[in-house]
Amino acid sequence: MDGSVDLSHQPPNPTWSFAELDRRVHAAQGRVTQGLSVLGLALAFQDWGLHLANAPYRRVDLAHLAWQQARRLFGAALGIGPSPAIEPSANDHRFAADAWQAQPFALFKQAFLLQEEWWQAATTGLAGVTKSHEDIVAFTMRQILDVMSPSNLPWLNPEVIEATWQSGGRNLMDGLANLAIDLRHEPPPEIAAFQVGRNLAVTPGKVVLRNALIELIQYAPSTDQVRPEPVLIVPAWIMKYYILDLSAQTSLIRYLVGQGFTVFCLSWRNPDAAMAETGFDDYRTLGVMAALDAVEAIAGAPRIHAAGYCLGGTLLAVAAAAMAGFHDDRLASVTLFAAQTDFTEAGELQLFTTEAQVAALDDQMSVSGFLDASQMAGAFQLLRSNDLIWSRLVKSYLLGQRERPNELMAWNADTTRMPYRMHSEYLHRMFLNNDLAEGRFEVCGKPVSIGDIRAPFFLVGTETDHVAPWRSVYKLQLLNEGDVTFVLTSGGHNAGIVSEPGHKHRHFRLRERLPGESYIGPDEWARLATAEDGSWWPVWTAWLAEHSGPPGAPPRMGAAERGYKVLAAAPGRYVMER
Numbered sequence: 359m360d361g362s363v364d365l366s367h368q369p370p371n372p373t374w375s376f377a378e379l380d381r382r383v384h385a386a387q388g389r390v391t392q393g394l395s396v397l398g399l400a401l402a403f404q405d406w407g408l409h410l411a412n413a414p415y416r417r418v419d420l421a422h423l424a425w426q427q428a429r430r431l432f433g434a435a436l437g438i439g440p441s442p443a444i445e446p447s448a449n450d451h452r453f454a455a456d457a458w459q460a461q462p463f464a465l466f467k468q469a470f471l472l473q474e475e476w477w478q479a480a481t482t483g484l485a486g487v488t489k490s491h492e493d494i495v496a497f498t499m500r501q502i503l504d505v506m507s508p509s510n511l512p513w514l515n516p517e518v519i520e521a522t523w524q525s526g527g528r529n530l531m532d533g534l535a536n537l538a539i540d541l542r543h544e545p546p547p548e549i550a551a552f553q554v555g556r557n558l559a560v561t562p563g564k565v566v567l568r569n570a571l572i573e574l575i576q577y578a579p580s581t582d583q584v585r586p587e588p589v590l591i592v593p594a595w596i597m598k599y600y601i602l603d604l605s606a607q608t609s610l611i612r613y614l615v616g617q618g619f620t621v622f623c624l625s626w627r628n629p630d631a632a633m634a635e636t637g638f639d640d641y642r643t644l645g646v647m648a649a650l651d652a653v654e655a656i657a658g659a660p661r662i663h664a665a666g667y668c669l670g671g672t673l674l675a676v677a678a679a680a681m682a683g684f685h686d687d688r689l690a691s692v693t694l695f696a697a698q699t700d701f702t703e704a705g706e707l708q709l710f711t712t713e714a715q716v717a718a719l720d721d722q723m724s725v726s727g728f729l730d731a732s733q734m735a736g737a738f739q740l741l742r743s744n745d746l747i748w749s750r751l752v753k754s755y756l757l758g759q760r761e762r763p764n765e766l767m768a769w770n771a772d773t774t775r776m777p778y779r780m781h782s783e784y785l786h787r788m789f790l791n792n793d794l795a796e797g798r799f800e801v802c803g804k805p806v807s808i809g810d811i812r813a814p815f816f817l818v819g820t821e822t823d824h825v826a827p828w829r830s831v832y833k834l835q836l837l838n839e840g841d842v843t844f845v846l847t848s849g850g851h852n853a854g855i856v857s858e859p860g861h862k863h864r865h866f867r868l869r870e871r872l873p874g875e876s877y878i879g880p881d882e883w884a885r886l887a888t889a890e891d892g893s894w895w896p897v898w899t900a901w902l903a904e905h906s907g908p909p910g911a912p913p914r915m916g917a918a919e920r921g922y923k924v925l926a927a928a929p930g931r932y933v934m935e936r
Contacts, residue, residue, distance in 0.1 A: 385725040387718075398714025399498065402491035409486045420480050427472045435465055444471045452509040452749065457516035466508040474503055490712050497709050510748055518756045525758075532758025540754075552768035555929050559600035561612040563928035565625075566916040567652045571636070571644040573625040573930040574652050576915055577611060581618045583909035587690045588620040588657045589902065590649055594669035595626035595641065598772050598933055601852060602667065604765040608858050610895065617899040618909055619663075622653050624670075628935040629777040631727030636777040638673075638784055639801065646677040650688060655920040657913045661690035663902055667855065668826060669784070671697020675808060675834075676794060680801040682810035691905050693816040693898070695855050696826040699808055699834045700795035701788045705827040711789035719785070723778035731773030766852060795837055808837035815842040816901055818894065820854025829880045835871060843870040843901060846884065847894050859893040866894040 387396070410416065433439020442464060446453050453467045481496040508514035512522070512530075521529040552558055567574035591611070593599040602623065603611040614621045624645060629636060646664075653662055666674030671694035678692050698704060704711075723729050753759050761767070793799040799806055815838065819828030828846055835842050847854045847866040857864050867887035871877075878886070890897075916924040 381721040381724055385722045394710075395712075395714040395718035398712055398718070399494065401714065402488075402494040403498075405491040406481065406484065406487050406495045409484050410480075413484065416484065420476070423479055424476055427476060431465075431469055431472055434468060443468045444475065446471060452507060455517050457520065460516065463508070463514070463516045466514050470503075470506070470508055474500070477503060490708065493706075494709055494712070497706070504748055507748065510752060512756050515752065515756070518752070521757050529756070529758035533755035536754045536758065536760065549763050549768050549771055552763070552765055554598075554600060554772070554933055557605065558765055558768065559603045559929040559933065560606065561603050561609055561615065561928065564915050564924045565926040565928065565930040566622075566656060566922045566924060567648065568925055568931070569644050569648055571627050571640060572649065573627075573925075573932045574649050575623050575625055575928045575930060576656060577615050577621045577623070577928070578915065579620065579912035580615050581909075581912075584618050584620045584912045585903065585906040585909055586657075586659055587661050587663050587902075587906045588622060588653050588659055588913075589614055589663045589665060590653050591621065591623040592646055592649070592664065592666040592670040592674045593624060593626070594667055594671075595629075596669050596774060596776065598769060598774060599623055599625045600929060600933060601766075601769050601856065603929075604769060604856065607860075608765065608856055610856070610858075613858065613895055614899065617903075619899070619902065620657055620912060622649065622656075624649055625930050625932045626774070627932045628774045629728055630775065634723075634727035634778040637779045638676075638787070641673055641780060642677050642680070642801070646674060652922050654688065656917045656922050659913075660688065662688055663691045663693070663905070664689050665693035665695065666697055667695040668697055668851070671695055672699060672788065672794075675699045675811075676799065676801065676806065678811050678813065679794075679799075679806035679808050680804075682812060683801075683804060683806050687812070689811075689813045691816065691902065692811065692813050693818070693902075694831070694834070695818045696820055696823055696831060696851050698788075698826050698830050699837060700830065701792050702795070703827065703830045703833070704789060705830060706824055708789065711785055713790065716782075716785045716790060720778075720782050723776075723781060727778050729776040729778070729781050731775050766856060770852075795833075808834065809839065811838055812840060814840065814905060816898060817842060817844045818855065818898075819844070819846050820849050820851060821846060822849065823851045823854065825851040832880045832883070835877060840873050841870070843868065844883065844887075845894050845897065846887065857893050857895065859895060861893060864893055865889065865891050866897075868894070868897060 427443075430439060430443035434441040434443040446467075458464060458467050477499045478496065481499050482492060484492065487495075504510075512518045518529070561577055563575045563577035565573045566576045591599075591602060593602060603609045606612060611621055611623060626645070627633075650662060650664075653659070664674055664678065666672070674692065675694065675697065678689055681687075681689065709715075719729065750761065753761065787793040787799060791798065794806075794808070797805050797807055815834065817831060817834060819826070819831040821828060823831075832844060835844070845866055845868045847857055848864055849855075849857060857866075867884060867889050869883060869887040916922050918924075
């Protein structure tokens with residue numbers, strides 16, 4: 359079936375009012391600042407600076423801290439005090455090499471870490487400062503200090519000095535070559551070797567539905583019998599779907615098929631300016647609901663397991679809540695991978711979703727029609743700038759080395775855009791207003807509630823997630839009193855989900871809350887939950903099997919007589935759009 363709904367209409371011609379002219383001015387400013395709100399940043403520093411100016415004894419305390427730190431540093435240098443004066447945190451890998459333990463580099467490292475310690479004390483805990491402003495100031499100062507880290511300066515980094523001496527400067531020449539490739543925005547040859555349809559997204563399947571927003575892929579069975587309830591996967595449109603179908607060894611989709619499930623997965627279209635007015639509800643109707651109708655028709659199944667990842671999980675939760683409100687009971691279960699339904703503690707992404715920042719993004723997107731992929735990628739990288747920016751720059755440009763490529767890196771480089779209207783609605787209704795959790799999110803003019811969902815939940819949070827912090831994912835249990843199984847797995851937002859059996863150093867915790875049981879907080883849950891080594895995938899498929907009927911013959915590929923003919927081989931057309 360090829361959808362007849364057209365999303366490629368242009369918004370009405372703008373009225374050239376002063377407000378519209380202001381939006382265009384702000385959009386031009388955003389192109390210079392990479393979408394960051396300079397006014398929002400100024401207001402945050404003004405709030406912090408004025409409160410600090412009005413706290414004379416806090417300033418005395420900070421001066422005393424600086425004096426104590428100087429004594430610690432000189433004591434360590436002269437061998438008359440604790441040495442080292444300060445150690446990096448467990449997650450700070452910038453100074454892990456043995457060369458940083460020798461003088462004078464150990465002293466450079468300690469002086470920098472003490473400076474970080476001082477600024478952390480100076481920018482936090484000041485009474486009266488708005489919490490969001492405090493977070494922005496502290497985050498901004500961390501970014502500024504990161505730039506000045508001795509690990510980033512070739513004349514202070516012992517690893518760079520040693521490499522330059524040993525190679526006669528060849529590392530710097532290789533670094534310049536790497537820089538030239540990156541400035542041309544060319545993928546490194548090692549990354550280019552990973553290609554969708556050749557060694558990525560190769561699980562056999564067919565496109566059985568294409569509309570203006572999605573292609574629906576039905577995967578071919580690999581077992582003689584399958585469970586009668588198919589699995590529908592709703593990935594986030596902020597990413598290409600094939601993060602769940604990477605190589606044969608790391609494909610969650612292939613693993614599900616191999617465990618005897620009929621699997622369907624949405625592949626989202628990569629929006630351009632012509633889709634500027636595509637809204638959040640379009641993603642629900644043309645995405646989740648259209649796919650559910652197709653899966654039901656093709657598999658002949660009255661009950662369907664639905665799984666959503668990241669933003670796709672939030673969308674699935676909205677769709678499931680609306681279905682419950684309209685007495686649509688087709689969902690046998692709901693699985694959410696690193697997906698939030700309550701956004702009051704949405705982690706460091708809230709730094710980029712203040713009123714000022716969202717207003718700046720709105721103005722920029724209203725002119726371009728979409729949020730450019732580079733802006734979103736830049737925000738994610740800033741959240742882990744030491745690992746994702748500075749350490750990579752040092753390795754690539756100063757040491758002349760390239761990271762060993764893998765399929766996850768190739769997928770991460772295959773970016774997507776976000777349509778203006780949808781992304782604006784998402785930021786306002788979720789991040790700013792928390793409408794879904796607080797009962798104000800409307801579908802077809804009716805508020806929906808996560809509490810109405812009667813299907814059992816399987817939630818997955820990841821320990822080091824900076825995009826959807828696991829404690830935020832966990833908060834769904836405050837919104838629904840039903841059967842909820844929560845898994846906390848090692849890894850981050852992506853690596854924690856792509857956690858195939860056999861992957862070394864993986865572990866997870868699991869605990870089920872049955873209907874009627876009292877709520878327990880996340881920290882208490884972590885103490886009580888069963889800890890296991892290995893991948894959580896087998897646990898999830900076993901859980902799906904427990905909520906499924908006995909296996910039988912697999913369904914046909916597509917259902918032409920019902921309007922769902924096979925259109926193309928997987929991975930389809932939309933995933934190839936750039």
